[in-house]
Structures are given as structure tokens and as C-alpha cells.
Amino acid sequence: MVKSQKIALTACSIISLNLSHAQDENWKQLFNGRNLDGWSIAIENTPVGTDPKKLISIRDEAVHMYADTPLDQRGDFGVIVTNERYSRFHLDFEYAWGPKKLEPRKDMLRDAGLLYHIADPNKRTWGIWPVSMEYQIQEGDVGDLVFLKVRGLTWMHPDPNNSPGQGEAGLQPEAGGTPLFCNQQDHHYVGRYPVYDKLEGWNRVEAIVHGSESAVHLVNGKIRSRLFRITDDAMKPLSEGHIGLQLEGAEIKYRNIRIRKLAAPLSPATRYVALSQVRGLAPASTELEINNPSSEPIALDLSLTGSDSQLFQATLPAGAPTTLAPQGKIRIRIDFKPSNTTPPARYSTGLQIGPADLGTFVVLQGISLAAPEGDNEPPLQRITDALGIPLDVGGGGLHLNTKAPKIGAGVAANSLVRASDAPVRVTPLARFSPPGEIPLRWHSRGDATRKPIATLADSSKKSDAHQCLFPHWIDGKPSATFDPGSEPFSLVAETAHGAIPLDPSHTQPKVDHPARIFPIHTFLGNPVTNAVLVGFEEATNGDYQDALFLIENVRPSDD
Incomplete structure (x- = not known):
């Protein structure tokens, strides 16, 4: 066993992250407080670069939207966009609402937003808004995710009915959120998180973005x-693009807009770690x-955060x-330590390694079983959620439909076909069987x-080999x-109780x-192509x- 030293860990559901070099000279002012040098203007129904209604002004070293717009005038939507492009950056600014709300949002929540990774400011997706990722700025919803014809992996609330608000209900992975790859054609809104913004006074916005790899939205220091x-x-x-600030029918001021380009952060072998533990059997x-x-x-500070951080080390x-x-490079040991009274369930926490801007965040998942086999086993949906696979398997219970040609996001196929000339790779992800x-x-x-x-190994060397995530082949690989x-093929799992055919x-199968x-398209938070899960009963x-x-x-065979 590798000797290790325990590191003091912070266990909480909400954290304010430490940032490296927060006061250093690498910060660049994106707004000079006097004019919009370095920015371009785009307002609906007007030529690009023009603002004939004077919707945008500079007052008291702030960009002031609709400062002089009469209340009976329509508040045309628009965006100011940086001339420069950015990839890895820490963006920081403040905003404050003014009193005006204008048509067509006169009777709606005050709304605006931060856009980033704008590949082409002239390529629009929804009205005046360019194709981009949006950090929502709206009363009570600041920091929400709006996918403006872009895609990404985030996490959803497993019980959205108990999470009211705008858009689909999101939940941080460290709090138990389940993965979803957002890929709607036009726009996709994920919100309903805890509220950290205030209506009166100045609010602080931060976005820490690392190319296409990750982004974190902070509001007043909270994730x-x-x-x-x-x-x-x-x-x-x-992985890169311009940055934009919206005007969307509500008076708003932006100030102290600054940015710091970032180097590549710490890189983990995987952004997801999933462990399982059967009470009384092998440690996880x-x-x-x-x-x-x-x-x-880069500093190697370790901190755990989330609803179940006490179960991880x-x-x-x-x-x-x-x-x-x-x-x-270095190897960090991760343990999942449910107690003898921990109920069987999926447990979640997050591991922040190093500072927020140059460190990395890893999702930790644990599946706890009270005893092996039978109804003690976890449902398939719980397993795929823990493995960072956004997938509807046909239900959240242990027993799924055995008669329907397909269930959930599955396909009605009995065979596979190789996708390229390369070999087919098979990785065991879970085994919960005798x-x-x-x-x-x-x-x-x-x-x-x-x-x-x-061949999957028996339990002679590892007591939970038949009741675990990532079971071993007998050769240990x-x-x-x-x-x-190149022809279609099928699979058979041979158990002590008989052969289980895919076809x-x-x-003569039992069902x-x-x-x-x-x-599937995502595994452990990473993209996979030409990949399927095959589960045997x-x-x-x-x-x-x-x-x-x-x-x-492979791909499912259509023949």
C-alpha cells in the first residue's frame, strides 16, 4: 500500500474558491472607462457598428445601457463584442440594475447576459444573439447556463419538480446532479440553482473558462x-471566441471589466471518478x-465540497x-468510505485540486450497497449516472421492461458492426450478479x-468482484x-446459470x-464516438x- 498523508479538506455545499495570482499584473482592462475602444456594437434592426437611438452610453466609468432611452420607447436588444478573441481566461466585472424596464420586457424580469466563445459575431442563432455560450444575467438567475446553438456537458436536478424556476433544473455534480449533454438545435436553458445575486447595488460576475474543456460561473464569489x-x-x-455583453430591455450598468489570460491548468487522467462499496466487503x-x-x-491544495463530502477522502x-x-505528475489516492449505517444510494462530491483558475475539478461518485446481490443491487440508471454517462435507460427502478423492443434511449438491435478497420474494444463497467x-x-x-x-474474474481474489463498478478481466487488464x-456480429455472456445472448x-433466453x-456519446465526462453500452440480464x-x-x-447493425 502506498503511504500517504492526509490533507485538510474543506467540506461544504457552497464554496468560494481561492484564485491564484488574484492581484497580479496580468489583469487587462477590457473597458477603459471612457469609450468603447476595443469593442464593436450590434443592435437589432440597425447596421452593425451603429447605435442611432443612443442606447449605449458611458457614464461614471461604466457602460450604461438605456440610460437616456424614454420609457415609452422600445428597448431594442443588442450586444457589445470585444474585437479580440479569448480561449483560456478569467473574466471579472461588476453590474448593477437601473430602474427602467422597457418593451418588449417591460413586465418581465430584468435580463441581460455575458456571452463568450463567440466564433463569429455576425453568425446569429436567436434574434440578435450570436452563436455562443451565455452566462445569464437576470434577476434571481445570474450565472445560469444558456446554450446559444452550442453544446456542452452539465448536470441536472434529479427531482426537478422540487426545484422551481426558469429553464430546466440544474444541480451541481458535487450536490448530486445527473449528467446531461445539452444539444438542442436553437437554445437550451439550464437554471434553478441557489440564488446568489441581489437586485440592489453592484454584483460581481466571474467566469473561469479553459477553452473547450471547462467553464465555471461565479456570482459574488459563489459557484x-x-x-x-x-x-x-x-x-x-x-475553444475560443469573442466576448460580449448584452442589452436586453432592462437598464443595466457594467464596470471594472477586466480579463486575465490563463495558462493550461492541471490535467487529470479523468474528470470523473466512480467507486462502489458493498458493506462489509472490499474497501473502495x-x-x-x-x-x-x-x-x-501549481499548488496542490485539495478540497472536497458537496453534499456527501464526508464519505470521501x-x-x-x-x-x-x-x-x-x-x-x-503525481497520483492522488481517492477513497469512498460509507459507514455501516450509510443507506444504499449514489453519493456525490467534488474534488478541487489546486486553485480555481489553474487547478482542476474532478467529480467523485460513490455507489453504496447494504449487502450483495438481489434487491440490494443498484439500478442501471444509478450506475450510468455515477459513470458520467448522460443516458435514459428506460426507468430509475431496478426492474426494467424485458418485453419492449427497446427501452429509454436504447435501440432495437440484436447485433453490432465494426465502425472502422481498427479492433473493437470492450471495457467492463459494472457487474452485479451471482x-x-x-x-x-x-x-x-x-x-x-x-x-x-x-473473461470476468470470480471473487476468489477480490471479494466484491461480482458486485462492483469496473470489474476485472481475469488477466487484470x-x-x-x-x-x-466487417460483417455484423453479436455477443454472448456465459454465466453459471446459462448463456445470455444479445441476439x-x-x-433460448429466459426473457x-x-x-x-x-x-452513448459521453463516458466519465469525456466524449466517445462509435460507442454503445451492452447490458445483460x-x-x-x-x-x-x-x-x-x-x-x-461499433455501431448498431441496421440489417
Whole structure:
């Protein structure tokens, strides 16, 4: 066992993050307090670069929207956009509402917004608004996420009916939010987070953005929302763009607008860590490698935050330095430690490694079981949520439909076909079944001959090998590969109680559909292409997590 030193961790549901070099000279003023040099104007129904109604003015070193606009005049919408583009940055400014509300939002909440990653200010998606990611600025909703024809991974409230407000109900991953890759065609609004803004006086806005990798929205020093994996509408990484400030029918002032370009932050091997633990069986732990790709040392402060932080622990190796050298790497141990009275459920927390601007944030997930097997096992939906896979599996209960041709976001297919000439890769993600080895085999469609892929280990060496996330192959490798050729093929999991076919015509299964195929695009918070989940049902209850595999370089066969 690697000796380690425990690091003092902050456990809370809301944190104000420490920032590195907060007062250094690298801050650049985006607004000089006198004019809009360095910015361009776009207002609806007017030529770009013009403001014939004088909707925008400079007063008391602030950009003042609608300061001189009469109350009986329409408050035309618009945006001011930086001439320069930014990729990795920490943006910081203040805003305050004025008293005016104008048509067409005269009887609505005061509204404005910060736009970033504007690839082309002239490419519009919704009225005057350019294609971009929006940090919402609206009464009670400051820091919400608005996807203006861009896409990204965020987290949703598992019980939205108890989270009233505008848009779809979001919830931070460290508070138990479930992953969702937002990809609506026009715009997608995620909000209903705790309120940190105030109607009177000045509010502080901060956005910490690292290219297409991540973004954090802070309001008055508190984290409101998070975002991973920002892409354009074609799913290509959206890593840079212009920055814009909206005028949207409500009087508003912006001041002290500054930005600091950032170096590449600490890089984790994965942005998600998922562990499982059966009460009384093997402890749940893993190691996470962290790299420093920058040319400067970065502090290695560790802090846990979230609703279940008391169940997790993060430690550095004994004697490890408190900073990570340029191009250096280190492995952090992560433990999931539910007690003997912890109810069976999915548990969440977040691990912040290093400062908010140059460190990294990792989502920690734990699945606790009171005992092995039977109704003690976790439902498939709980498993996919913990693995950072945005997916509707057909229900949140343990028992799913075994008769319907497809369930949830699954497909009605019994075979797969290789997507490219490369080998097919198979990674076991979960196993909740009786003990014993489970060989996984493949066969060509219509051919009874089964060929070996790999075998899941029994519980002789690891007591929970049959009741855990990431079960081992008997050779200890995390994945196995095979080459099925270019023709459609199917899979069979062989258990002590008989063969479980993906194609029901291959054997005589106990249920109509003994296995399910679910196409996926995200795993552990990272993009995957040409990938499916295949879940097998050994008995008759339809839990489809007796053996759950990630199959890559495949697509469901249409033949």
C-alpha cells in the first residue's frame, strides 16, 4: 500500500474558491472607462457598428445601457463584442440594475447576459444573439447556463419538480446532479440553482473558462454553475471566441471589466471518478494521476465540497510536495468510505485540486450497497449516472421492461458492426450478479460458433468482484480487443446459470430481450464516438446490470 498523508479538506455545499495570482499584473482592462475602444456594437434592426437611438452610453466609468432611452420607447436588444478573441481566461466585472424596464420586457424580469466563445459575431442563432455560450444575467438567475446553438456537458436536478424556476433544473455534480449533454438545435436553458445575486447595488460576475474543456460561473464569489466539454453545433470543440455583453430591455450598468489570460491548468487522467462499496466487503479506493502541462509550478491544495463530502477522502503520497512542478505528475489516492449505517444510494462530491483558475475539478461518485446481490443491487440508471454517462435507460427502478423492443434511449438491435478497420474494444463497467467467472464471447450473425473475447474474474481474489463498478478481466487488464471483421456480429455472456445472448435467436433466453444496446456519446465526462453500452440480464427481472460493457468502434447493425 502506498503511504500517504492526509490533507485538510474543506467540506461544504457552497464554496468560494481561492484564485491564484488574484492581484497580479496580468489583469487587462477590457473597458477603459471612457469609450468603447476595443469593442464593436450590434443592435437589432440597425447596421452593425451603429447605435442611432443612443442606447449605449458611458457614464461614471461604466457602460450604461438605456440610460437616456424614454420609457415609452422600445428597448431594442443588442450586444457589445470585444474585437479580440479569448480561449483560456478569467473574466471579472461588476453590474448593477437601473430602474427602467422597457418593451418588449417591460413586465418581465430584468435580463441581460455575458456571452463568450463567440466564433463569429455576425453568425446569429436567436434574434440578435450570436452563436455562443451565455452566462445569464437576470434577476434571481445570474450565472445560469444558456446554450446559444452550442453544446456542452452539465448536470441536472434529479427531482426537478422540487426545484422551481426558469429553464430546466440544474444541480451541481458535487450536490448530486445527473449528467446531461445539452444539444438542442436553437437554445437550451439550464437554471434553478441557489440564488446568489441581489437586485440592489453592484454584483460581481466571474467566469473561469479553459477553452473547450471547462467553464465555471461565479456570482459574488459563489459557484453557480459548471460546464464541461463545450462544442459547436457540429460537435467540434469550441475553444475560443469573442466576448460580449448584452442589452436586453432592462437598464443595466457594467464596470471594472477586466480579463486575465490563463495558462493550461492541471490535467487529470479523468474528470470523473466512480467507486462502489458493498458493506462489509472490499474497501473502495483508486488513484488519480494529475499532470501539470504548464511552464509554472501549481499548488496542490485539495478540497472536497458537496453534499456527501464526508464519505470521501483524497490524499497525496507521503512526503509529496505541496506544488506540482512544470511538466510534473503525481497520483492522488481517492477513497469512498460509507459507514455501516450509510443507506444504499449514489453519493456525490467534488474534488478541487489546486486553485480555481489553474487547478482542476474532478467529480467523485460513490455507489453504496447494504449487502450483495438481489434487491440490494443498484439500478442501471444509478450506475450510468455515477459513470458520467448522460443516458435514459428506460426507468430509475431496478426492474426494467424485458418485453419492449427497446427501452429509454436504447435501440432495437440484436447485433453490432465494426465502425472502422481498427479492433473493437470492450471495457467492463459494472457487474452485479451471482459470483463466478463470466466469459464474454462473440459470434457472427447466424453462426452458432462462439469465439472468446475475455473473461470476468470470480471473487476468489477480490471479494466484491461480482458486485462492483469496473470489474476485472481475469488477466487484470482494463479492456480487451478483438476483430470481428466487417460483417455484423453479436455477443454472448456465459454465466453459471446459462448463456445470455444479445441476439435472442441464438439460444433460448429466459426473457424476450436478455440484453440491451444503448448508444452513448459521453463516458466519465469525456466524449466517445462509435460507442454503445451492452447490458445483460441473467435472470428475469430486467435489471440489465448483471454484466455491463462499454463497446467501442461499433455501431448498431441496421440489417
